[in-house]
Amino acid sequence: MADAVFLAISVLTIGSAIAALELRSLIYGSISLMGTLGGVAGYFLLLDSPFVAMFQIAVYIGSIAVLILFTVMLVRRQLIFIKVEDKRRRYAGIGLMLIMMMSLGAIILSSGIKTIQTDAPPVDFRTIGEDFLTYYWPALILMALILASSVIGALTLARREDIENDQRTS
Amino acid sequence: MTNELVDFVIISIALLAIGIYGVSVKRNAIRMLFAIEIIINAANLNLVAFARYIPNSKGQTFALFSIAIAAAEVAVGLALIIVAYRMYKNVDIAEFRSLKG
Amino acid sequence: MSQPESPETKPVATAQPQKELPQFEKSIADKLESKFSSRVAIEFVKPTRIRVKVKKEDVLEVARFIRDELHFDHAESVTGVDYPDQKEIEVVYHLGSYTDPELSKQVLALATSAPREENPNPGNDSTRLPSLRDIFYSVEFHERECFEMLGVYFENHPDNRRLLLPEDWADLPPMRKDFKIKGR
Amino acid sequence: MGTATGIIKALNSGVKHLAVKRFTLRYPEQKLKFVGDGYQFDPTTGVGIAGYKGRHMLFHDKCTGCQLCAIACEGVAEAIGMVKVQEEWKHNKKAIMPQIDYGKCVFCGLCVDACPFYALYMTNDYELSSFTKEALIYTPAQLQVKPYVQQDAEIIFDARGATHG
Amino acid sequence: MLKELLTPQTANVFIGKLGDILVKAIDKPLGYAINWGRLWSLWPVHIETACCSVEFGAASSPRYDVERFGIIEAFGSLRQCDLVVVQGTITRKMAPRLRLVYDQMPEPKYVIAMGACAITGGLYFDSYNVLPGIDGILPVDVYVPGCPPRPETLIQGCMLLQEKIKRMKAR
Amino acid sequence: MATQLPPGLQLEKLDERIMTLNVGPQHPGSGHMRLIIKVDGDYIVSCDPDPGYVHRGEEKMAEYRNYIQNIPHLERPVIHDSCNILYPYCLGVEELLGLEVPERAQYLRVIASELNRCVYIQYWLAIYGIFLGHSTMFMWPAGDRELLIDLLEKITGARVTHAYFVPGGIRNDVPANFEDMCLKRVNYFEKRIKEYAAIFYDNPILISRTRGAGVLSREDAIRLGTTGSTLRASGVDFDLRKKEPYDAYGELDVHSDVLKDGDSYARSKIPWLDMFESCNIIRQALQKMPKSGSVRVKLKPNPKGGNDEVYKRVESGRGSLGCYIVSRSKPEPYRVKLSVGSFRNLICMPYLLKGEKLGNMPAVYWSLNYWPVEADR
Amino acid sequence: MSAIAPKFRLSYFIKSILDNVFWIVILFTLVGIPVLMVSMFYFPLPVMNEKLTSPYLMLTTLADPSRQIPLLKSVIHSDFFRITAFPGFGFAALLAAATIFIERKMLAKLQLRVGPFYCGKVEGILQLMADGLKLISKEIIIPAKADKPIFWAAPVLFVATAAAFVSLIPVAGGGWVVADIDVGLLAVFAVIGFFPIITVLSAWSANSKYPFIGGIRALHQMISFEIPLILSVLGIVILTGSLNLTEIVQSQIHYWWIVFLPIGAIVFFIAILAELERIPFDLPEAESEIVAGWLTEFSGMMYGLVQLGSYVKLYAFAALFVVLFLGGWNGPMVWPPFPEEIIKDGITMGPITVHLAGLPLLDQQMINDVLWFVIKTMGVIFVILLPRGVFPRIRIDLLLHIGWYKLIGLSFVNIFIALGLLYAGVLGPGGIL
Amino acid sequence: MVGEYAANFSHVLLMFGFAIVAVGPALLISRMISPRKRSNPVKFLPMECGQVPQGEGRTHFMMQYYSYVLMFVVFDVMAIFLYAWGSTLLNLPKTATLPIIAFLGIMFAAMAFALYQSKRRNIW
């Protein structure tokens, strides 16, 4: 059984995840997405990994959510409220979702995962750093490359070429 | 009353399912991005949960990696959306397709 | 206080010609006279001040000559004066010079006049003058002001719009003499 | 490095001024001192006598009701109206005296210049605010009163800055 | 018996009565307190209509320093202000704007007419573009005569306004 | 900068990104006028000044008042520079009526007008400070100008609207210990304005912000017919006190500073340097002034001018200030036109603000030495 | 306008106050005490003198001071007290209020004037109260097309986020912190990340131009300076090997980090100026360009709350600077020790001597710590306030330029200095200091 | 026990909640005691310096500095990653510095490119 905090976080997370996708306004959708991300951070805290939790909040809410909000604000006002989708697709999607939930749930529940229990003390967050720099250092470099290429790619994509330079004195 | 691994896993499955529903149904590029974020979060939750119950730091390490990569992905994704919006004045994927031809 | 009564006369064209005229100013006036002979009227030559009057057809040409040959390079003010008796509105450009140190004292008043309508309809009647904006760039706002204060429309002016008066002003242009302010 | 020194200099200048005396005139307690009793005019020489241009003061024993002040003011602000007074003066046959509306007066002093009989002076009184417009109209009787003012603050300089005292 | 008495309606009535009593008891001191707060914290809106603004600036300069009375100049937005000091001539172009600014300010708000122009039109009594005073468009609380009024006169006007606020109903 | 001025604006293509901002009339960065500014992101695409919120019809009113009664309302456009704005009018009327001003009055006029120039510049500087978000730079100049206002009040009897100059001299003589008082204040004042250097003019943040903002080249400054500090900051040495000395300026040693850059920083520095120059002039004038004598020619009531016209100009706080009077043998002038520096500098505003950053708007706007009330008249 | 009420009389005022007091006493005795009694049966009560207190025993404390003291102590050490009063909200709000007053007076002094003076008789100390009362009694205007829920929530959330930030700051040794977290520093960064979101949301919700531009400016400014802010602290983390703020303070018993890492301190200071939107970085509220920036549409108490939030935030950042660079509460003992007699023999009041066990509610060390902490924080706040009187506002492109080019570079320099100190063996384990 | 750490964090949340509870009523009280006059709709228009507003408040308003927001997302991740390294540095062998130097090198290159791109104002 789970305790009350867990239940509260579950309601928050699942509820705001659904809301993020279903709310009419994109701005409220982004706020709900922030709720989901915060809820997941709460799970991380329950799982004794404060470093990851704080990382999640600082990165996901502190920067990704900001970027999403900002981009949503750039979109025209009418578009924020538009929801284009057809009914059949939607029912199919809900069906797919339910099937996935059922099947995965059945698999997991039958896999003996229920027996896993632990009383071990939580892992110190410093070991994460050690992992990075000793065994997983190629991954670190790879990640640097990914980040670098993403920033380069994003900047190259997002700039606009359609404006002539002479419209503004530089 | 303590939390067990299976609780976390079930939540993670639920998030994954919601995410897949979003990706498959929504036609708004920004909403699809939301759905993808939710899926990534489900994965992270699983990673960290298993890492806690099989005491090991590797799961957290990978969760960090995946969050970082999600950030990179969002940056590129939103840049793409901005470009598309600037071209078509819309954020609807279907519109992109129809306007191209 | 007295009403502005009818017998108004034009400025006395020759202000004390018997006194000896200041040399430098005279030379400028002479230059103008030799170029345009009778088309310009030198109305007076006082120390540091010269006033010439031209017809509205010639004003562009004279102004260009003043700028290029006489080196007056900017307009200090543009004044419209309404003469209901002569049925004309006189517009006076006061021109000065920054570039030529000799001329820095001098102010040349270039006057021209447009016909005056009894029932003005600013912008659509015959009270029109060519705009000097292309020659002296600095007259842009002055001419706009002149337009709304006296109803003189400047042709070729890039934006002859309302400047100072409220947007819903529907009365006569206020600087005309027949626009009476209340109680007087 | 120029930037850093500039910033430090600015900060230093700011901190130094924390020790400079305050310049404030604490108004309701202190009041400024002016030259003389107010602006007057000497018609014989045609030159005014320096002084503050505050609210007017009318000497009933000198005013002849000649209206010159009202005529002078007509082109300025129309603040002066001539009203009947109950008093009887030999030199004031019509028994009219100026009444000044301070809602209109601009304190230019042209009426003082115009009065040929020294009847109109200006005083150092400036505290004229009121709740209503009517209270701003001063009748000849009110104008007769010499304002009581206690004004003695002046600017004083010393090494630590200027202040009022 | 008790159950019958404690229906939601009776409870509502009871609570309402209690609230009334409380409000009445609180009203007066609260009113005094609020008025006290308001009179020491008058924030003038930044609208400069004519030359009197020079003397208004002088009033907030170190020499006269209206901040002593809690009046802070140069406040950004009109949504946070509660005093309109009409600083001089109101022309016909400015009048609708002034009214709009006044309308957009939150209650309670006060008006000081500063300068002869704002009171009666002053020098410009015969000008074609000037309103004869602002009584027609705004309800004025205090008139401050002068052209321009000395900062002292303005401060005196503000003190009169404080006196007036003290006696106003708080709500 | 290109000599060709930017043509009318084609905004249609950009319409979605353009936002229209009203700067004024109720705006902490504007005061008495409105600028209609179109911005694209952080850049100003076009700027359309909309003055006239204080247009009071002074010129029309002047046609209904006689030469003396015109004094109070003609000084109202710039009440903190009221001596200077009356100066050309008085000179003009004197020429029309053929009056000769006594020498002592000439010197006193010079002193009063220089004091008034300092008062004006200090107010201008104060507002410049508040426009740049520097509250101390509002308070210091606004406080220090009170020193001179106090002095002027002792001479003329009013804080700002002095009504001191009249055709034929000045209204009243100065009080007894005037020279002493004046010297002391001017010296202290000079000491005070030197302090502004560290906190304002040498402040690296200010320099980085205003250097290169709104650059007006020498050619453009001449072509646009700018005047005063705007002109002198662009490298044109033109000061009427020097070039066309009026009254006692001929006997005094005037030299005004010129800067080459033509940006906001230079434009804001010129007035500050002017104040030092003014202090110098006042000291010289105090020395050379005749110690006694008449200060006003007696006028007969309701004087009439001839059938003539004059154009007189003086150097005011905002540059050359011309007064054009047409007289038709009446006690009232037929037409009075004030050609004011502010109105002449107004034309720079759309020209300079186009393509600037929004953050530069207050710096450029106020550095043009523009006083809206004067421009509207 | 409102009708003019009868003339103000002091006697009426006093009478109304007495009226109120009467009513309050009546209500308390008739309603309050029974409710208290009843409720005490349901709530767990603290253990006193190794006995579980019963409600009746609790009531005896009203008469016996020696019983009050343990009760007070237990209150002081409860979480509730921490959150509401001492290291938490009350303390921060108090310091924030003091900051506003100091700011106004100091700015006035710098500008050679007086500042608030007449309100509250003595140097205007009640000015803040007057402002607060006025704001709370002012109408709140919600623009017609505004997004109402966000618009209402933004000021409250702003204050709440600032409060959450305060909860991470350790004030004195011995656990005087609301939330003692292992990764405290990271938690600080996580909390800071909420400010730009709230700002930009409130700006968007107002549906007006100036707030929108202001909000976007605020967003750019805050996020640009977050990176230098984060990087400049890394040097300290490298040298202490801890993310816990309390441990970081304890590591500075001998030397403050500002001695070794001055560049980091400068970068951090500039970054907090920008995060706080103080002059010279107050672009989001640049009144001469965009009226009042993102605060333009806030009126009445909403504006007051935003101001409260921003000053609480200012306190929190100043305290963080003290904790990280100025040695937190460390300082020589200046508080005089409590007199021995009081602890041993008790207090003499007239003829009676009362012995109260455990009298000093707070020990000497803790009071000394708090004293030092407050002094240092006030010093830092003073330095944060000072630029307001000295510098003009900067432009946004210059601001971003400073943040991204200068400060990030400098903070990397700082990191390498720290690394060098560590590897050269000057600091760290086995270091010579 | 799983979930020990969460207890500490709950204090932060409690403080957050307490602040809401403490200042929320201020708005309510203000709503209760503030004068509410029925006034014209002009009052609720957006504030626009005394003009009747035209145009929309929320437009497609893109500052020229959007690139900085994009960059922030990436470099914020980098900055916090460095904390994972910094907090463990004392336990690590010295060779462990090398990967982080490579990491920083790559990020510096990316940052240089990004800053160069965002400096070219006229393409944004």
Ligand code: SF4
């Ligand atoms: S001072 Fe001037 S305005 Fe006042 S009453 Fe005299 S003339 Fe009229």
Ligand code: SF4
């Ligand atoms: S005050 Fe002087 S001018 Fe006026 S009516 Fe009396 S005597 Fe005549």
Ligand code: SF4
């Ligand atoms: S009262 Fe005088 S100073 Fe004030 S606005 Fe009118 S004319 Fe100007």
